[in-house]
Amino acid sequence: METLVKRTIQIAQPSTGAAEWQAVKEPIMSGWLTSGPKVRAFEKNFAEMHQVKRACAVTSCTTALHLALAALDIKPGDEVLVPAFTWVATANAVLYCGATPVFVDVDPVTFNMDPSDIAHRITEKTKAIIPVHLFGLCADMDAIKNAAPGLYIIEDAACAAGAIYKEVYAGGLGDFGCFSFHPRKSVTTGEGGMVTTNNNDYGDKLECLRNHGASVSEEVRHHGPRPYLLADFDVMGFNYRMTDLQGAMGIVQLSKLDQFIGERAKWAKFYERELDEVEWLRTPQEPEGYRHGWQSYACFVDETKAPFSRNKIMEILQEKGVSTRPGTHAVHMLGFYANKYNLKPEDYPGAQAANDYSMAIPLHNLMTKEDYEYVVAAIKSIA
Numbered sequence: 001m002e003t004l005v006k007r008t009i010q011i012a013q014p015s016t017g018a019a020e021w022q023a024v025k026e027p028i029m030s031g032w033l034t035s036g037p038k039v040r041a042f043e044k045n046f047a048e049m050h051q052v053k054r055a056c057a058v059t060s061c062t063t064a065l066h067l068a069l070a071a072l073d074i075k076p077g078d079e080v081l082v083p084a085f086t087w088v089a090t091a092n093a094v095l096y097c098g099a100t101p102v103f104v105d106v107d108p109v110t111f112n113m114d115p116s117d118i119a120h121r122i123t124e125k126t127k128a129i130i131p132v133h134l135f136g137l138c139a140d141m142d143a144i145k146n147a148a149p150g151l152y153i154i155e156d157a158a159c160a161a162g163a164i165y166k167e168v169y170a171g172g173l174g175d176f177g178c179f180s181f182h183p184r185k186s187v188t189t190g191e192g193g194m195v196t197t198n199n200n201d202y203g204d205k206l207e208c209l210r211n212h213g214a215s216v217s218e219e220v221r222h223h224g225p226r227p228y229l230l231a232d233f234d235v236m237g238f239n240y241r242m243t244d245l246q247g248a249m250g251i252v253q254l255s256k257l258d259q260f261i262g263e264r265a266k267w268a269k270f271y272e273r274e275l276d277e278v279e280w281l282r283t284p285q286e287p288e289g290y291r292h293g294w295q296s297y298a299c300f301v302d303e304t305k306a307p308f309s310r311n312k313i314m315e316i317l318q319e320k321g322v323s324t325r326p327g328t329h330a331v332h333m334l335g336f337y338a339n340k341y342n343l344k345p346e347d348y349p350g351a352q353a354a355n356d357y358s359m360a361i362p363l364h365n366l367m368t369k370e371d372y373e374y375v376v377a378a379i380k381s382i383a
């Protein structure tokens with residue numbers, strides 16, 4: 001390690017360039033900037049790739065989750081199950097509806113919802129469950145469905161574009177799938193999100209609710225026989241419309257998704273092989289029958305074997321130029337949720353362990369072979 005020249009390696013970096021630049025010029029030149037032909041094409045391509053009937057583009061995965069919950073008419077008095085280890089947005093979206101998020105523990109090996117912790121959390125108020133496909137690995141949907149019969153299922157697939165569970169793409173495993181195009185995700189539109197569904201009635205509802213509850217979209221109205229008349233508004237909706245600039249960028253990014261995942265999968269294997277000898281680090285796995293989306297490469301630091309604490313190891317790696325992050329956070333340990341529901345860290349031991357010991361290491365499509373070798377050398381030098 002000492003002989004290697006220091007490098008600076010980011011935890012994640014978007015892969016954007018000339019093709020995206022060319023694509024966003026089109027709506028700028030045409031003047032159709034809000035949701036229009038580019039968003040429609042992006043939705044069509046996304047639905048085809050994920051083998052679902054409908055895809056509805058929105059402004060983020062957070063608004064995607066809110067829209068899906070709103071389409072199910074989740075309201076005050078309802079309870080919705082969410083994993084305790086996820087990005088805070090999963091739980092926040094439930095609160096946006098005035099409903100109550102009820103946390104379920106996670107398995108600290110997969111970092112996903114633990115199906116054995118579901119049944120006893122269900123009450124007569126429970127309406128829906130939001131399994132998260134964290135870091136691109138699909139949750140164990142068969143076990144979750146068995147444990148939560150009759151509940152609506154909204155997949156939080158923020159990290160899981162292109163991921164597969166037993167031959168079914170993420171986004172087609174429940175009633176709705178919600179995706180993120182934040183720059184830390186495998187494909188990005190700057191900010192942005194998508195809701196997928198195989199139910200055409202839900203699809204119509206999503207399109208209406210994302211556009212203030214309007215009975216027709218601006219594009220349809222403008223190009224229809226009576227563009228001078230405003231739409232009807234029979235329900236209260238939101239402005240969660242994606243712009244056509246984002247749609248244009250999304251089309252280009254999506255066309256690279258398989259290539260991005262393929263490259264990431266190759267380097268994930270490299271990490272797994274090279275880091276096998278580091279006994280204090282558990283690397284993530286891709287179980288049989290799954291296609292991991294590899295949005296992040298989240299490891300687990302076993303502090304009983306490690307020379308230092310997880311946080312100290314992260315500090316050492318930062319000094320060596322290697323960015324790391326905790327995988328994500330345990331939402332029940334965040335001040336707002338801990339105070340609101342009087343929750344203690346140990347109430348969800350799996351999520352607490354994931355919060356305290358997970359460590360994501362760099363994995364993205366701008367990294368070179370030398371970058372990956374440097375990360376491995378930096379980790380191995382910690383003793």
Ligand SMILES: Cc1ncc(COP(=O)(O)O)c(C=O)c1O
Nearest residue numbers: 060061062087089158180181182
């Ligand atoms: C699991 C999960 N859900 C939801 C979100 C929210 O996504 P967005 O930033 O697009 O609102 C994120 C973002 O990181 C996430 O990781």
